[in-house]
Amino acid sequence: MQKRTVKISRNKDSTQTIFTRFMLIVAFFILWIGGIGVRLVHLQINQHEWLLSEAQDQRRNQVKSKQLRGTIYDRTERALAMSVNAKSLFADPSEIEDVETTARRVAAALKVKPNEIYKSLSDAKQSGKRFVFLARRLDEDAAQRINDALKDTDLKKFDEPRFAGLHWKEEQKRSYPYKTLAAQVVGFSNSEDVGSAGVEQSQEELLNGAVIRKWQDRDRLGRVYEEYAPEDEREPPKDIVLTISNSIQYKTEQALEEGVKSANAKSGIAIVLDPKTGEILAMANYPTFDPNKFNEAAPESLTNRAVQSMYSPGSVFKLVTYAAALQENMIQPNGLIDCSRGFIEVGGHRFNDPHATKTMSYTEALAVSSNYAAIKTALGLGRERFYNYALQFGFGKPTGIELPAEARGQIRPPENWYGDSLASMSIGYELNITALQAVSAYATIANGGVRIKPHIIKEIRYADGKVFPNREIEKTRVVGEETADKLKQMLRQVVLKGTAKRAQLNGYTSAGKTGTAWKYNAKLKKVDAGKYVSSFIGFAPAENPSLVIAVVMDEPRGGARDGGQVSAPVFRQIAEQVLPELNVAPDGSVEQETLTAQTDDVPSELEPAPEEAPAMSEPEKIAETASAKKNGKTALTEKSKEPKNEPKPANEEKIPLKRKTADVTAEKPKAAVKSKSPGEKSKQKT
Amino acid sequence: MSRKEISANSQTKNARRKTKSPRGASLSYRYRLLMFGCGLCLIAGFFFAARQHFSSIDFSIKNSRLRKLSEELESDKRRLLLTKEIALSPSEIKKAAQKIGFKAMTAGSAGIVRPAAAKPAKPRAEKPDAPKSKQSEAIKAAEAATEKVPAKKTREEKPAEAKIKRETSQPAK
Numbered sequence A: 001m002q003k004r005t006v007k008i009s010r011n012k013d014s015t016q017t018i019f020t021r022f023m024l025i026v027a028f029f030i031l032w033i034g035g036i037g038v039r040l041v042h043l044q045i046n047q048h049e050w051l052l053s054e055a056q057d058q059r060r061n062q063v064k065s066k067q068l069r070g071t072i073y074d075r076t077e078r079a080l081a082m083s084v085n086a087k088s089l090f091a092d093p094s095e096i097e098d099v100e101t102t103a104r105r106v107a108a109a110l111k112v113k114p115n116e117i118y119k120s121l122s123d124a125k126q127s128g129k130r131f132v133f134l135a136r137r138l139d140e141d142a143a144q145r146i147n148d149a150l151k152d153t154d155l156k157k158f159d160e161p162r163f164a165g166l167h168w169k170e171e172q173k174r175s176y177p178y179k180t181l182a183a184q185v186v187g188f189s190n191s192e193d194v195g196s197a198g199v200e201q202s203q204e205e206l207l208n209g210a211v212i213r214k215w216q217d218r219d220r221l222g223r224v225y226e227e228y229a230p231e232d233e234r235e236p237p238k239d240i241v242l243t244i245s246n247s248i249q250y251k252t253e254q255a256l257e258e259g260v261k262s263a264n265a266k267s268g269i270a271i272v273l274d275p276k277t278g279e280i281l282a283m284a285n286y287p288t289f290d291p292n293k294f295n296e297a298a299p300e301s302l303t304n305r306a307v308q309s310m311y312s313p314g315s316v317f318k319l320v321t322y323a324a325a326l327q328e329n330m331i332q333p334n335g336l337i338d339c340s341r342g343f344i345e346v347g348g349h350r351f352n353d354p355h356a357t358k359t360m361s362y363t364e365a366l367a368v369s370s371n372y373a374a375i376k377t378a379l380g381l382g383r384e385r386f387y388n389y390a391l392q393f394g395f396g397k398p399t400g401i402e403l404p405a406e407a408r409g410q411i412r413p414p415e416n417w418y419g420d421s422l423a424s425m426s427i428g429y430e431l432n433i434t435a436l437q438a439v440s441a442y443a444t445i446a447n448g449g450v451r452i453k454p455h456i457i458k459e460i461r462y463a464d465g466k467v468f469p470n471r472e473i474e475k476t477r478v479v480g481e482e483t484a485d486k487l488k489q490m491l492r493q494v495v496l497k498g499t500a501k502r503a504q505l506n507g508y509t510s511a512g513k514t515g516t517a518w519k520y521n522a523k524l525k526k527v528d529a530g531k532y533v534s535s536f537i538g539f540a541p542a543e544n545p546s547l548v549i550a551v552v553m554d555e556p557r558g559g560a561r562d563g564g565q566v567s568a569p570v571f572r573q574i575a576e577q578v579l580p581e582l583n584v585a586p587d588g589s590v591e592q593e594t595l596t597a598q599t600d601d602v603p604s605e606l607e608p609a610p611e612e613a614p615a616m617s618e619p620e621k622i623a624e625t626a627s628a629k630k631n632g633k634t635a636l637t638e639k640s641k642e643p644k645n646e647p648k649p650a651n652e653e654k655i656p657l658k659r660k661t662a663d664v665t666a667e668k669p670k671a672a673v674k675s676k677s678p679g680e681k682s683k684q685k686t
Numbered sequence B: 001m002s003r004k005e006i007s008a009n010s011q012t013k014n015a016r017r018k019t020k021s022p023r024g025a026s027l028s029y030r031y032r033l034l035m036f037g038c039g040l041c042l043i044a045g046f047f048f049a050a051r052q053h054f055s056s057i058d059f060s061i062k063n064s065r066l067r068k069l070s071e072e073l074e075s076d077k078r079r080l081l082l083t084k085e086i087a088l089s090p091s092e093i094k095k096a097a098q099k100i101g102f103k104a105m106t107a108g109s110a111g112i113v114r115p116a117a118a119k120p121a122k123p124r125a126e127k128p129d130a131p132k133s134k135q136s137e138a139i140k141a142a143e144a145a146t147e148k149v150p151a152k153k154t155r156e157e158k159p160a161e162a163k164i165k166r167e168t169s170q171p172a173k
Helices: A002-046 A048-059 A099-110 A114-127 A140-149 A198-202 A246-263 A291-296 A314-327 A362-367 A371-381 A383-392 A421-426 A435-446 A481-497 A568-581 A592-596 A618-630 A670-674 A678-685 B003-088 B090-099 B132-147 B157-168
Strands: A060-066 A079-091 A132-138 A166-175 A211-218 A224-228 A239-242 A267-274 A279-286 A336-338 A343-346 A349-352 A359-361 A450-452 A457-461 A475-477 A511-521 A526-540 A547-554
Touching: A002 A048, A048 A060, A060 A166, A079 A099, A079 A140, A079 B003, A099 A114, A099 A132, A099 A140, A114 A132, A132 A140, A132 A166, A140 B003, A224 B003, A246 A267, A246 A279, A246 A547, A246 A568, A246 B090, A267 A435, A267 A568, A279 A568, A314 A362, A314 A371, A314 A383, A314 A421, A314 A435, A314 A481, A314 A511, A314 A526, A336 A371, A343 A371, A343 A421, A349 A371, A349 A421, A359 A362, A362 A371, A362 A481, A371 A383, A371 A421, A383 A421, A435 A450, A435 A481, A435 A526, A435 A547, A481 A511, A481 A526, A511 A568, A526 A568, A547 A568, B003 B090
Parallel strands: none
Antiparallel strands: A060 A211, A079 A132, A079 A166, A211 A224, A239 A457, A267 A279, A267 A547, A336 A359, A343 A349, A450 A475, A511 A526, A526 A547
16 A cells, blocks of 8 residues: 555656646747747837848849830931940959950950050949940840850850850940931930930920839849839930921921022021911921031031021011001002112111112012112001011011020110111011021911911820820911911012022922021121121912922122022022922912023012111212202102002101110111211211 | 467458458559549649649740730831831822922913803913913013012111012002
8 A cells, every 4th residue: 555655756757857847848938939939029029021032132122214205207217316225244343353364354245455444444443334335326236246255155144245244235325317307306315315405305204214223133143033113213215207308308408408508608597388287397497407417517517507597687687667657557568668768877877779760569579679668668657567567477586496406596675776777677677587487477468467376396295105285386366367368479570580499390380589688797886788688588478388498598608699589599499399299289370481581581589788888978968969959859759750559758856866775786788887977986886 | 268268369350351351452542543534633733733834934935925026016016107107208209200390380371261151261362371381481571570679778878778668569450
């Protein structure tokens, strides 16, 4: 019994021991698991962010790429500017051990001198730079050639090129497939893909592609197995369709180039506009440049002179004078004006007119570009009315075309005019305009008196092809339809019988006006009688115009210098090629023999070179007044001989000769400058 | 409690144990089977998940390659478009046309076909039209004649020359 009791107690002890040991092990495990749990909590809660980023860094890398810049199309959907993907080779010098060998291998692959590569790599390594461009914007074929040349078989690297420290960067290259075609209109984008001229600059916001950040997860071999990009932060770039037609643009450029070369001119501008819609079909400048190599272009050829350069229009501006007078019912096309005097004196300035030889109709006066008739008409209108009409035709303010740096032109308000300003302006001096403003004014007449805002963007398109909501085209009535029709008939006579016979078309009727203006010489502070701006602005067909074309030649230095001889033939060449392309039916009212007009048949618009004669002295003035009185007329009092429908001249003689302001930059005829007193001259110079 | 009673009790317990043991053995067997099944499911699940995981990575790699390929093809397409645009540019067409012997058409060399309703042509007998090409040649000759005037002239020469020009260029009235 005792033995049994001892045995039971021994059993009890061993059970107790086992239990105790078991509990110890359990406690150990609980502590162990608890410790692990605490550590896990610490790692997953307190160090979550850090661990996450560490894990991501091991397998994930970020790739930045830029959306391809929007494409610029012409109206026939031909791409005038488009971007393609390109690759740039760069080095991370910190990953390169042997700079010399690397430089030699890379130079051999790129076919450049190794010294340059070595210098750039060693300099970057010393200064701790981690990014050095070795070659930029290479196409796929060139990149593949370099990959093959730089292949290091011993290196375990997934990405190409398989060479230590060298990487490719995805970039884009802007290309202009039509090279010089519409170069100033399309513009170009710089090395950073930012538009720097033309539509590229003005529509930068729409064309520019957003930077997209993509994350790539890679396995241990560097293979990408997961790729994701966040939702686009910006809308994709938009495509722009221009109103330009590549074919018309090409023909215009060819004709302009030929014209500039044959006239030996410094430069030339040509604009082709659809008067019914205000769409610019072509805008050419010569000399021009290739936007693919804009770095090599002469700076002056980068300017779009059609909208950025101003010039004195000369007789082309008589359109405003006659349009205003016709609208105000002051003149009629068949009304007569006595131009036999040959000159007119306004505000102390004598305006000579070689065409003023007899009494003629206003139509005839416009045809031969009589300054006398235009000045008399403007004097009848008065300052305010003339100025208001000029503004209504769009002069003195930008047209609002979608091109950068558009010049607004210069036309001073009447309170800043001189005594002879109205007369000067009526024949296109003392004011500056752009070629686009001029073509827009003629388009107003061609369109029945309604001015349509000229524009160069036809539509803006989303990446999915959806078209941006159309903008309203501004329309303003400037003169009545009847006035416009009368003016069309008058301009038609300029081409048939006047200074623009060379603008007659084969198979189509045409109308327009020539202009030849002296250029202002900033150094001499006066007009330069040897330098001209010769222009012709016209439309065709004359009755129902489909095209308005402006041709402006800067400093023609050949034998022929006036607009009718230099610019009108370019107009003809453009119109004859473009009208059939637009399916305009020939109106067949042109007789073929008129096309054979010889140089001598075309009245020249050129005035004699300004005389060097000083301003008239007081005794001379008295003598001239006396002689005029003897003849029963003065320069401004010829009412008795004037027909009834001729405008009454305003009291311009009452305007003091003294200049009111000194902010004149517009050109003035040399004769006008010469007639001023020394004090007045100094004011003008300022 | 007497010894007999104690032994009787122990016998009863043994007997109970004997009757219980086969039932316990069957429970344990089922339990083991369940455990085995669950283990098998778990292991199969692990294998399945691993297979899915690796195949997903494999697909992702293939997907990524295809995406890259698609991007490259898109780039190629744009490059081809660019090449097409270059080939279609008027200057290139002109070059190609000249290569195969075409000549640029001028207004003089083109015959104008006028609509029937237009103004009837003048009878040729009265005033025969010169051939158009000859007309354009005449114009060119006239232009060339004007171009022959020296570009640079002294200032003294200009007024006289302008005067002569004016006299000769008065329109016939």
